[in-house]
Amino acid sequence: MAPQKTLQAFLATARAALTAPPSKRSTPLHFVVGNESADLDSLCSALFLAYFRSHEPPHTLHIPLCHLPREDLALRPELAAVLRRAAVAPDDVLTLSELPPPGPDGLLRPEDTRWLLVDHNVMTGALGRTYGGRVVGCIDHHEDEGKVPRDAAPRVIEKAGSCMSLVVEQCAEAWDALAKTDDGGGSEDRRVINEQLAYLALGPILIDTNALGSKDKTTAHDERAAAVAEAKIRSVSSVSVSGSGTGTDNETKEIIGPDLKRFFDEVSALKEDISGMSLRDILRKDYKEWTTAEDNDDNEGTGLRLGMSSVPQPFAFLVDKAGGEEAFVRELERWSASKGLDVTAVLTTCKAAANGGKFSRELLVWARTGPEVAAAVKRFAERNGKEKLGLGMWGDGRLDAEGGGSWRRCWTQAEVRNSRKQIAPMLRDALKGV
Structure with a gap:
């Protein structure tokens, strides 16, 4: 297991790989990308999955790509709030604006790429028209449209309130192993890094399940993933998954502890506040x-x-x-x-x-x-x-x-x-x- 990096350091490595001159670029480039809506679930799932796919054997760098132009990040203040908990700024993430144009002559040729989808299982739009034939796997909670090959790895398409819950389950073993790795660094540094990653995971899970309180959305996947992420947080806040998903949408205080309740309220308010937008x-x-x-x-x-x-x-x-x-x-x-x-x-x-x-x-x-x-x-x-x-x-x-x-x-x-x-x-x- 490679030494654990902060999410910010990992994103700097991904940026360097993507923006390297064609003559110095290692191919194929492996990308992780969410769907075109680029909501909190898609964006955070891409970051989280790319991070752990890059850290676990065979340590192939996966580049997380936000499926939107950079200017549109300003429309997602809820993402900025979650990124702050992960010690990352919006400027650190990679968007479609940083993706080299497809084509010959040293640009990004489709055949030199591999794509892993999160929060969708069909690559649509401009990306789909160019790179749709280069999809090698997916983790998704939408209806299976049968476009990702059956032998793809991973190929996870299951019902869950949040796609991030499926991503966390897929990465849970690697996360535990990485968190316990003695790489010569301080254990306190690893604790901080994994707490930051936990907030990255919990942001969309809490938002998409109304803090595990929505009986129509919350599944066992969401409960398990929230418990896995919460275990990495050092604070006294806690997720009580016993009985979660069975109450009304107003029972969040009984399901999550005070720190996560404040986190949920902050992100939720930012997501719903569109008063200043055209x-x-x-x-x-x-x-x-x-x-x-x-x-x-x-x-x-x-x-x-x-x-x-x-x-x-x-x-x-x-x-x-x-x-x-x-x-x-x-x-x-x-x-x-x-x-x-x-x-x-x-x-x-x-x-x-x-x-x-x-x-x-x-x-x-x-x-x-x-x-x-x-x-x-x-x-x-x-x-x-x-x-x-x-x-x-x-x-x-x-x-x-x-x-x-x-x-x-x-x-x-x-x-x-x-x-x-x-x-x-x-x-x-x-x-x-x-």
């Missing part, structure tokens, strides 16, 4: 995109384009920020046109104080480019709207519209257990063949 920034903060060409293995075509934004505030907030329903629709149209979307979806979440802090969801779907696309989105609503999603009219239909090949509906969503992980496959399935 509507465009809100829509792109947590955004994912798919094409039907990807679903149909059509490497030559472009297909229909579906984009989905997740927003931690209700539509009433978005409408008020825009200056009314008409202004909101105009802004949403500009955003959709800029992305070339055939179908736009916006999913909101909220814990309204006026509603006793009860968790709620809303959904808007807009078919924009013709009657066939509109018919497909109507099929989505007919197949899934009542029983699977519990959809009801939002705001007396003030955001609904149809005509001229366009069809838009905004709903309340009673079945709050279904998030983008479930809704995206439903929409994509309805769009197949259009």
Whole structure:
């Protein structure tokens, strides 16, 4: 086992490898990358997995890549908060802005790369079009789309509230071994390093499971991973996994100790505070995109384009920020046109104080480019709207519209257990063949 580095030192090594002149670059380069939404779970999972894959035999350097341009890091203050606990700054991480362009003549050739996916099991977008054939493994908690080879290693696709929980389980043995390694350094230094890594792991686990208190999201994977990470923290805070995941979303104080409760509250508040952002920034903060060409293995075509934004505030907030329903629709149209979307979806979440802090969801779907696309989105609503999603009219239909090949509906969503992980496959399935 190689000597243990701080996360910051590891990222400096990864940066040096990625930015080295082509003549001095060791190939193939191994990357770990999360999905296009680049949420806290994707970003932290990529950092954590790359760190331990690099430290364990055969000690192949894995470069963690944040799946977003550098300028978009500013839209994720919750990531900065978690990184601070790991003694890392946003400037230390690597983004798409640092990835050399693909091509010959000494640039980054696809054949000189290997890609390990976290928090998704299909490489989409520009990365997918260039490097999709170089995927060698994945760790994910979404629906298995069958694109990662069955003999890939690792190939872990299981239900969990947080992908990080699956990553921690995969790395737990190496983490324990590394934490106990006598490499000539001080044991106190190792304790500090592993406490920092524990906060990196606990950030997304706590956020994605509501501090292990969400009965709909928390699984045994999340409980075990939280216990593994918490054991590396020296403070008196503790995670009591017995009975976790069985209470309501308001029982966090009974599940985690005071230090982790403060950590969770800090990160959660930053994640949900979008008050200072423009509507465009809100829509792109947590955004994912798919094409039907990807679903149909059509490497030559472009297909229909579906984009989905997740927003931690209700539509009433978005409408008020825009200056009314008409202004909101105009802004949403500009955003959709800029992305070339055939179908736009916006999913909101909220814990309204006026509603006793009860968790709620809303959904808007807009078919924009013709009657066939509109018919497909109507099929989505007919197949899934009542029983699977519990959809009801939002705001007396003030955001609904149809005509001229366009069809838009905004709903309340009673079945709050279904998030983008479930809704995206439903929409994509309805769009197949259009």
